[in-house]
Amino acid sequence: MSPKKTGKRSAKIQRTTRETDITLQLTIEGKGKGKISTGVPFLDHMLTLMTAHGFFDLTLGAKGDIEIDGHHTVEDVGMVLGEAFSKALGDRKGIKRYGTSVVPMDEALASVVIDFSNRPFLAYNVQFKRQSTGRFDVELVEEFFKAFVNKSGTTLHINLMYGKNTHHMIEAIYKAFGQALDEATIFDKRITGVRSTKGVL
Template sequence: MVRNSTITRKTKETDIQIELNVDGQGKADISTDIPFFDHMLDLLARHGLFDLEIKAKGDLEVDAHHTVEDVGICLGQAFRASLEDKKGIRRFGYSLVPMDEALVMTSVDISGRPHLFFDVDIPAEYIGNFDTSLVIEFLHAFVNHFAITLHVKLLSGKNVHHCIEAVFKGLARAIDMATQIDSRIKGVPSTKGEI
């Protein structure tokens, strides 16, 4: 079974192409023209062992909001399309990821029900020219279009770069766990018979 997808989105604000292989090796080719965001998406691919190619152009002369949000939309759609009927997946995944003094707990349920619980007090408004409030905007878009429940909690941390990096690494590890195929699971892992 090949679990991959290609998503394109073109609006008056953004032009995005994403190629995703869920069962990859962590290869990434990311270009959004937002260097810190590129770095976080590269971490997501590498630590989740997803092969991920993202080419995004947006109205950065306005700000980065539209680009970050629309990449979240497309990446959520890519994961959802790659998993198709979700047969045999573990469904649940979690991680506890340290990044120096920062520690983040992440838990995911590929439930078909979008919900984000985000308890992360990011202690600065910007990293370079990246608006840190866009982290939650990315996650909202990603969760809504992947149709997953995601909990993210910062347990400790003061350095804003470390905190956000731990969020993305934790997300990668939790999604990797949840999307893995378990040969013991027959059909969809739900008493409803579908997710």
């Protein structure tokens, strides 16, 4: 069942493994407020930006084996966030389904296009000039989005057009991601049922 169009769509997810322990609360009809603590400061920064630009509210606490590296935490946070969006949207009736955003961050420009299609697919056309920004391994950006796609059932295209500063590049991606999520999850009164000529996603 789909949440009522007059109500707030939300989900709470708890995921505990031998590697991570994550609790997440998502409200789609929010104000862009985030309370985020993953133990990976750069990820916290990006998720805070994503939340603010997506106008949803996100409370997220994660503990992981960051003494090894941030891989498990970043990947599992992506999984839990994807699961939360899928749960909050329910049967996806009435939503626009598609979201597109192009965002600059100084010299960097990124494009994100999302489709809540129930067909997981990631096109990730991104090349960074460095392997890390601070202590954050930039390979983990792709791992985050792979995990999100698989759990949310979305088709996601991420294109980094250009940029020089690695931090700016990643920031542009996460801001665009937040804006694309916002657009795709908005209700459109012209849409009856799901937005598909097949009648099902």
